[in-house]
Amino acid sequence: MRRVIFVCGFVCLLSFSIAHDALSATAQQASASPPAASAPAQPYFASLKGDKVFMREGPSDNHQVKWIYHRKGLPVEVLASFEVWRRVKDMDGEIGWIHQALLSRERTAVVVGTEDAVIRKGNAPDAAAVGQAKPGAIGRLIACKADACEVKFDIVTGWLERTRLWGVHGGENF
Numbered sequence: 001m002r003r004v005i006f007v008c009g010f011v012c013l014l015s016f017s018i019a020h021d022a023l024s025a026t027a028q029q030a031s032a033s034p035p036a037a038s039a040p041a042q043p044y045f046a047s048l049k050g051d052k053v054f055m056r057e058g059p060s061d062n063h064q065v066k067w068i069y070h071r072k073g074l075p076v077e078v079l080a081s082f083e084v085w086r087r088v089k090d091m092d093g094e095i096g097w098i099h100q101a102l103l104s105r106e107r108t109a110v111v112v113g114t115e116d117a118v119i120r121k122g123n124a125p126d127a128a129a130v131g132q133a134k135p136g137a138i139g140r141l142i143a144c145k146a147d148a149c150e151v152k153f154d155i156v157t158g159w160l161e162r163t164r165l166w167g168v169h170g171g172e173n174f
Contacts, residue, residue, distance in 0.1 A: 003160055008134060015130065028108075028145050030046070035120055041082070042078060042079060043078055043079050044077070045059050045077055045078070045168065046078050046106075047074060047077070047103070047106050047169050048071065048072055048074045048076065048103065048104070049072070049101075049103045050073070051071070051106045053068070053069040053071055054067075054068055054069075055094065056096055056098070056099055057096060058063030058085070058097055059097045060070075060085070063097065066094065066096045067090075072160075073140070074090070074100070074138060076089065077090075082097075084099060085098070085100065086098055086100055087166055088103075091110055091166045106140065107141040107167070107168075108140055109132045109141050109149065109165040109166060110136060110138050110165070111135050111136060111138075111160070111168050113135050113164055114135060115135070116132040116133060116135070117133045117135075118132060118160070119131040119132060119133055119158035120148070123150070124160045125147070125148075125161075130158045131155075131156040131165070133160065137153060139152055141159070143174060144168050144173055144174055146162075147161065148160060148161055148162055149162055153161050171173055
């Protein structure tokens with residue numbers, strides 16, 4: 001009788017172990033990060049969500065703060081991802097880590113150069129001027145063609161030469 005109880009107990013324990021391993025494997029697959037195809041291709045541009053964003057030396061709150069940004073909408077280039085952290089580069093070439101909750105997928109661009117950039121009514125170089133943007137001005141990208149991008153600033157929307165913008169990759173059209 002003891003042998004029957006022992007065998008039944010062993011079979012039950014073995015069954016439980018197999019079921020537990022199967023459930024563990026299923027749970028690990030469900031909690032794994034989504035396949036790479038669903039993640040955005042890198043590098044890509046994002047923008048800062050708030051007026052106070054910390055760039056850190058590494059991908060955790062335990063790493064020291066390198067920079068504190070105070071410009072909502074400032075574009076950054078996302079170079080890599082690690083869990084909820086994004087390795088980014090700013091327009092000055094500084095590289096560090098920012099938590100994904102502090103980044104937006106809204107596309108923005110910053111005007112570069114030393115002189116004001118002409119904002120035009122159309123994307124042709126001879127289109128009528130509708131305004132000027134100072135270097136450092138941040139606008140929301142609406143569209144980009146081969147030579148110019150349509151940008152919405154606070155009081156004017158128009159086209160700027162791509163060479164005057166940081167926040168869009170060369171050859172990127174949308």
